[in-house]
Amino acid sequence: MPNFRLFRSTPFRLALTFAFLFVLAFIVSGGIVYRLMSLDLADRLDESIRETYSVVAATYGANDLDDLIATVDSHSKISTKKEQLYSLTGSNGKHLAGNFIATALPEGFSIVSTQTPEVTSDARYRAYSGSIGGNNLTIAFSLSETEELETIVLMSFGWGTLIVTGLAVIGGALLASRVQRRLDGIAATMVDVSHGRLSARIPLTGNGDDIDVVSSQVNAALDRLSALVDGMKQVSANIAHDLKTPLNRLQMILGTAIAKAELGQTVTDELAEARAEGLEINETFDALLRIAQIEAGARKARFSDLDLNSVVDAIVEVYADVAEDDGKSLSA
Template identity: 30%
Template sequence: MNRLARLARTTAFKLSILYFAVFTGLTGFLLVYISQNTNRLMLAQVTQTLNAEITGLPEEYARGGVRALVASIDSRARRPDASLYLLTDFAGNLIAGNIRQMPRIFLDEQEGGFQRVHYLRLTADGAEEQREALVRIFDLRGGYRLLVGRDLGETRILVNILSEARILWIGVVVIMALVTWVFVNRRVMRRIDDIADTSRTIMQGDLSGRLPMAGTDDEFDRLAGNLNRMLERIEVLMQGMKDVTDNIAHDLKTPLTRLRTRVETALRDAKTDAEYREALEATLDESDNLIRIFNSLLHIARIEAMASGDAMEPVDLKPLIEELADLYAPLAEDCGGALEIRVEPGLAARCNAGLITQVLVNLIENALKYAGRAGTPLKIEVSAQRRAGRAWISVSDNGPGIPADMRGSVTDRFVRLDESRSEPGHGLGLSLVRAVARLHGGEVELQDAAPGLTVSFDLALENLEEDRARDERDGRNGAGRRDR
């Protein structure tokens, strides 16, 4: 009983019942409509035929008398059709016709309209058969009575065929409903069960679970694809939260311990106001450093949590990069080097201009910090170009670069090379670059500049001419509406 109750609650069962009810109702209505109109049409044809017969036979009687009428009835009665004829005298005796017996009560009635009657008809082998007909009787001169009718057997056969078709069609609909239920239950419900199983796996804490896709590109595949992308996004955010927690637990433990040790040392060893002041100033510097690290981590987390469409707009990359070059070129010259730019004309991207500027500032400052060592003049190049349908922005330097085996991990938080640990910094710069690139639907590439390092990231291309033309059209349309 529980199994049947569970079955009755399934969508597949409800859809099958709905399909059966709707389709059966529509089909029944259609068959009844066809049956009734077909019967009405055939009766109209029968009536029209009888009217023609009734018009012709009395005329023959008027021209040739009873002999001519009997000859005409005998001739017509031999035709292989469904017409009925009966001619009787004033005493009711059969003179001519193809009807064996007609109810006496009907023959005694006065002349009137068409009526349905049952009669006995002679078959080809002389046997009698009970039939139904539509007939009409009218009187002739001399006491004769003429009956003209039409057998309704053909109409009855058609009605029976339609009734049998209705019963057969209901059976077909039942079978189709069962087939539909099996199909929906086996395929659709299986896909839904897969989604439920994956959801339970995710609720148990395994965010790596993904919904299976059949590869048919149907609505379930599209739903599974969207849910999988949502799960990937959630997994990235959760992993980022976990990374932040792990980073705080491991990488901030040392500065916090150092801060505590400095305070304990001051309390234990400091004797004068100057020594206490020096300890407080060092503690304040260490606290400011910790606050900067926390702010950087929170900033990266906010970027990773942003929706990819937040604050995105068409940006011409050439003016943006030229403005940064004007700002940092003097600093590069002060370091005995040069900062060059190489931007493809008319290159635009849909992006968050503030974040892209922050990324470029971060990369340029890293290049100023590490490039131009070992007596080599500092050289920094910022470039932007089209590649594979995307806008790629790169910052290259001639510094020591990053070993190939470390390029996959330096974009993680707090990862620093051994030779750069003596330099100021926290190892969060490239993490910020990766977060901003992913926000824009791109990735970060680290390549050997021989010598030095090239850091590249990609953005979605934008056609500024089309945007300007659309804005002009919108402006004209708005002005036209205001004028009206």
């Protein structure tokens, strides 16, 4: 069940999104690197073929094929594993030298598959053909090393993608679970508060991140809420204390009235006192109701502007004589 909740959690989904973007960026960058490497290897191979072609072609003298034939044969013998192929054919198509026969190849670069028995049928070569004194010279280099290197790089990149994907998902899951635990702590605290345990607070890690900031603000709000509740409890206790005295007096007055009534005496005075006590209790409740309405903002529409100067003058006028009798002066 916790794992299922983790998969549905927002942190885990964000981690998966980040992992997907990270892997996508890795694949795109890897593809670009692979393509650039492949082009660079192809350019280097073409350059090597051109250089070899230039060296072999430089041995041709005017109307003298012997040196050119000898050079082609010597290069062919050196290439025992057929990494490099050489072909020299005359203008009539006769094979003059080399370790393979090039037929119907266009001038310049091309990709060929050899028919030489010593070479497997699927071997591919990068060939360059040109005319020298009416004769056709073709030099081909095997693509096996280049293709093998590309295959190695591609496989390494594939394994790297799998490893990076696994690490990204596992790392995202670990980070998401850590964040989820903190969110679960916040949720548990809110549940405790909803059940009346106002002393519950969200645990802080102390690293000062955004979750800690929000948790600190929630804890501060809970502190204020707890203080308000404590204040309400104190106010309720004060109200009960303030109402206890007049209620006790009212009970005594009513008891006296009942006793007189049983004796046939008049209870007019007791009823008047009971009414006065009832009015006092009613005034107390009205005052509490007004305070609650004012705090809730329900009575603000009945507010009006007040000249404080007249209020101060009235206070000074009332208490100036009292202050003077006490040997003091009161001024505003």
